[in-house]
Amino acid sequence: MTILRALFLVTLASTAVSACASATKQTTSQPSSRNRLTREQLASANTANLYDAISKVRPEWLSSRGPTSVTNSTPTSVDVFMSGSMLGKAESLKEIGVIDVTEVRYWDAASASARFGMGHPRGVIEVSRN
Numbered sequence: 360m361t362i363l364r365a366l367f368l369v370t371l372a373s374t375a376v377s378a379c380a381s382a383t384k385q386t387t388s389q390p391s392s393r394n395r396l397t398r399e400q401l402a403s404a405n406t407a408n409l410y411d412a413i414s415k416v417r418p419e420w421l422s423s424r425g426p427t428s429v430t431n432s433t434p435t436s437v438d439v440f441m442s443g444s445m446l447g448k449a450e451s452l453k454e455i456g457v458i459d460v461t462e463v464r465y466w467d468a469a470s471a472s473a474r475f476g477m478g479h480p481r482g483v484i485e486v487s488r489n
Contacts, residue, residue, distance in 0.1 A: 396463040409460055410452035411487065420465045420484060421449050438471070438479050441486040445475075455486060462487040 365420040396410055396416060404412035420437060464485045470480040 379462070394465040394467075398461050401457050401460060402459055402464065404457070406457060408453050409455040409457055410449065411435065412457050413452060413463065413484070420482075427454065435481050437465075437481045438475075438483045440475060441484065446486075449484070452484070452486075459488050460486055461489055 361400045396413070400416055401409070401412045404415040404416065406412045410421070437446060439446040441455075464487075466474055466479075466483040466485060468480050468482050473484040477482055
């Protein structure tokens, strides 16, 4: 009976280790394709500025979900970064031409905090230019 118990424990332990290893492989620092827009996808929106293109292709990136806390009732929008610098809120995307952009990535609040620092409760849109 002890051999069967030992065999069961070894099988259980190896299953747990392999499950953890596969979960680690699936987790990456790069956002998924749902969180990325290429130059071609932006061009398909047929708009001049980046704000309008994103609002057509991925409108959920720009939506405000109301207040971020009970104590602060002011709704906030996504923050915009380009070349490692914060440009401002979503409205700053209206100043960027679609033709000048190579890629746009959306980072949710948790990923944005890890990549850009704390204080991005609605996430970050990162713009890569030519």
